Amino acid sequence: MGTIIQTYQLTKKFKEQEVIKPLDFSVKKGEICALIGKNGAGKSTLFKILSGQIMPTAGEFQLFGKSGKEMDQAKKRMGFIIEAPVFFPDFTAIQNLEYFRLQRGVVEKKRIYEVLEIVGLENQKRKRFRDYSMGMKQRLGIALCLLSNPDCLVLDEPINGLDAEGIMEIRHLLKKLNQEKQITIFISSHILTELEQLATRYVFIKNGVIVDDLSKESLEAKSKKQILLSVSDPAKSSQILERTFADIQFKVLPNQVITIQNHVESSGEINRLLVDQGVVVKEFRIEALNLEEYFLGLVEEISHD
């Protein structure tokens, strides 16, 4: 699998504050990689460095294996939305895209109409940008990214300000672009439930350091949180569990519910054990952390360290 983005000891300091600490990181071809972190974690700074808006203090990075002067050509294969997309307020969607079409040397004018259709703005193309809603502005930003048929999209908060329907449409669009056109996507968002449904890889950043980097499968495996049992006799169940697993961690909750925080992998054995000892198990399920809970757990864990 080819590498689209690669950083080597990339560092960014603003005055004395190190916003990005020496960072070695890569995005592979075909991935939808989500960058997750709190405000000020360094997400936007990393995106801005990749786009060329700001210069790194140290280290370097490559796009499509190119660095230095050659990177300007590599950037033509990428589409960036960093924070909110900006357009001429007095221009219509068509005029704005025509400006960038000329700038990017896109030969065919009909490409403007194609990208407007892809993002669902084909009926709003004559409206001035200043009259657009937040969602429409974001869509036009994505249309601009697609104008030159990119191989990689770098999107910082692309669903900001969209309503539920808009968010779903953008998610479907990005999935479609990734699956049908093999466009690699590097994305950040505060809406973690969306990233959970969209991304194939999750990278967690805190204070400019990548604190965790895992695939969708690894996240699912790691985020198994606890076993939840609803039993006929919690006291007897507790005795059985303590007798069988010396280090077991569990809580007895109201309504005859027990939650077990470890030995999740032994769930089948626990179920059989209780049933064999005459405990009626009314409900048995494994609760998993969602991305948001995993993220919050990770952040808290690191804060305590």
Place this chain on the structure above:
Amino acid sequence: MINYLKSESYRLLRKKGPYLTSMISLLLIAAASALLYFFGQSDPNFPYATSKFFYSNVISGGVLIILVGSLYNLALTGQDMSLIKQSISFGISRSVIFWSKLLLTLSYFLLICVVGILFVIVLGENLLLSDDQSVRNLLIACVNMVPIVLSGFFLTHTLKMLKVGDIYLIFTLLFMYGFSGTLLRYLLRPIAGLDALYHYAPSTLLSDNLMDFVNDSVHFGSEYWITGTVISGIALLIGAKWFAKQNID
């Protein structure tokens, strides 16, 4: 660079500001000549209904011309600058952005200057009392003004590209082209060897050019080009160098 020039040209031709500025400038020229003509017709002793007086108003308007020039530059370096982050992320170099915006706005400004001067001459020669020397003297004085006005335009471009606020820009231009000579004269008076430096200050040169025009002694001067080239060179060098390293947010 060609593609970037094409896109910026597309933008510039669709902005209302430069058209409005051009219209107002030409209207003011027409209004001034009409006013002189009207007073000249209504009062035979009115001494200012001459092309020489009319042209002297153009020669004395160096600072105003520089300020008008900054409006043309602002057409591409004002609020539109917020879009350059998208150009940069597409791999367009800061250098291309800096020089393209300068080239386009300067071309537009120079075109309007040429049209304006022709318009002034046509009105002056047809509506007002003219002598043999006035057009020749006007053109010589205008040539002397060119490097000074251009240096003001380049300085404006650099300051705008480096995100300097409009108020600071206006103060800088007013100081450089309005009061720099007076200040240098007082500051450097006690320093032997530097006490004559104020002669090369842009405000002194603009003022000298006007006086020479009024006294019918205007001539081509190298000092205008020396000062204009030094200011332009420093402004563009600093602008291009600093803009290449500037963070774009």
